[in-house]
Amino acid sequence: MPRVALVTYDPRPEPSKDSDLPGLRAALAAAGAEADVVCWDDADADWASYDLAVIRSTWDYSWRAAEFTAWAERCGKLTRLANPASVVRWNTDKRYIGELAAAGVPTVPTRYLAPGDADAPAGLPGDHEYVVKPTSGAGARYAARYTPDQHEAAVRHLARMHAEGLTAMVQPYMRSIDTGGERALQFFGGRLLHASRKRAVLAPGTAFDADKVAHPGLEPWTPTPAELAVAERALAAVPDAPELLYARVDVVDGDDGEPRVMELELVEPNLFLFLHPESVSAVVAAILAAAATA
Ligand SMILES: Nc1ncnc2c1ncn2[C@@H]1O[C@H](COP(=O)(O)OP(=O)(O)OP(=O)(O)O)[C@@H](O)[C@H]1O
Ligand SMILES: [Mg+2]
Missing domain, CATH: 3.40.50.20 (Rossmann fold)
Incomplete structure (x- = not known):
C-alpha cells in the first residue's frame, strides 16, 4: 500500500x-x-x-x-x-515574476522596491492607477490599489512594509480584471486539470491592512487557447519544471486583451475540488503515480 x-x-x-x-x-x-x-x-x-x-x-x-x-x-x-x-x-518569493518576464513570458509589469531604498517613493507611478503588494504573501495580505492622487497613502503603505522588512511590488492596476476577472488554470500530473475564474479582489479605497475576500465570485471557467499558451510558457520557464506535480497559473488580461501572468502558485494551491468534483480522480491518479516513482 x-x-x-x-x-x-x-x-x-x-x-x-x-x-x-x-x-x-x-x-x-x-x-x-x-x-x-x-x-x-x-x-x-x-x-x-x-x-x-x-x-x-x-x-x-x-x-x-x-x-x-x-x-x-x-x-x-x-x-x-x-x-x-x-x-x-x-x-515563495514573488521576484519570480521578474524572472518569468526576463524569460519572455507575458507577465503583469512589475517593479520591486526593497527596504533600505531611500528613493523608493519615487518608484510609485504618477500617471496611472497601480497596486502595491508584498513579494511574499497570500490572501491579498498587504495589497492595495492607488490612484496617482493617493500618493501619500501609498508612501505610508510602502514605509510600513519596509519597516517590516518586506519588499514591495508595484504593478499597474490591470483594469480588465473589473470586467473579465482573473482566471486560475490548475495543472496536476503535467496536464490541465480544470480552471476557475474569480472577480476582482481590490476594491478602490480598501486599506492595505484590511481583510479581503480572497476568491470573490468563484466559478468554473473554460480556458481560452491564449490563456493555455501563456500558462504553458510560464510553467516551461520554472527551474526544475519537470519535477512539478501540480501548479496553478493565474492570468489577467492587459489593455491589449492578451493574458498575462499575475501569479504562479507552486506551493499550496487551493484546488477548489468542490467546484470541480470530476477532477478528483485525476488528482488521485497523479498522486499515486508520483508515489510509485519514489
Ligand atoms: N496588478 C493588479 N491589478 C489588478 N488587481 C490586482 C493586481 N495585483 C493584485 N490584484 C488583486 O489582488 C489579488 C491578490 O493579489 P495576488 O494574487 O498577487 O497576491 P496573493 O496575496 O498571492 O493573493 P492570493 O494568494 O489570494 O492569490 C488578486 O487576486 C487581484 O484581484
Ligand atoms: Mg493570487
Whole structure:
C-alpha cells in the first residue's frame, strides 16, 4: 500500500479552511493508498515513513516563510516531496515574476522596491492607477490599489512594509480584471486539470491592512487557447519544471486583451475540488503515480 502524507496547516482553534482534504483523502483510500493528513510543523510527523508528501494547504506559511522553506528542505531529504523543496524556495518569493518576464513570458509589469531604498517613493507611478503588494504573501495580505492622487497613502503603505522588512511590488492596476476577472488554470500530473475564474479582489479605497475576500465570485471557467499558451510558457520557464506535480497559473488580461501572468502558485494551491468534483480522480491518479516513482 503506498503511504501518502497530505500536508496541511494546523487551523486550531478554527476548523480547517481546506475543503479539498476530506474528499481527497477518502478517494486516495478508496484507490488503495494509505493517506494521512499531516501538519507541516507537526514535530512528531514521521516523514520518512511516507512514499510521498504532497503539500496541499500549508496556509499559515507566508508569515513564517523561512521556517517553512527550511521544513521543505528537511522533509525533502526524508521522503519524496511534491512540489520539491527547490521549487518551494523559488516560488515563495514573488521576484519570480521578474524572472518569468526576463524569460519572455507575458507577465503583469512589475517593479520591486526593497527596504533600505531611500528613493523608493519615487518608484510609485504618477500617471496611472497601480497596486502595491508584498513579494511574499497570500490572501491579498498587504495589497492595495492607488490612484496617482493617493500618493501619500501609498508612501505610508510602502514605509510600513519596509519597516517590516518586506519588499514591495508595484504593478499597474490591470483594469480588465473589473470586467473579465482573473482566471486560475490548475495543472496536476503535467496536464490541465480544470480552471476557475474569480472577480476582482481590490476594491478602490480598501486599506492595505484590511481583510479581503480572497476568491470573490468563484466559478468554473473554460480556458481560452491564449490563456493555455501563456500558462504553458510560464510553467516551461520554472527551474526544475519537470519535477512539478501540480501548479496553478493565474492570468489577467492587459489593455491589449492578451493574458498575462499575475501569479504562479507552486506551493499550496487551493484546488477548489468542490467546484470541480470530476477532477478528483485525476488528482488521485497523479498522486499515486508520483508515489510509485519514489
Ligand atoms: N496588478 C493588479 N491589478 C489588478 N488587481 C490586482 C493586481 N495585483 C493584485 N490584484 C488583486 O489582488 C489579488 C491578490 O493579489 P495576488 O494574487 O498577487 O497576491 P496573493 O496575496 O498571492 O493573493 P492570493 O494568494 O489570494 O492569490 C488578486 O487576486 C487581484 O484581484
Ligand atoms: Mg493570487
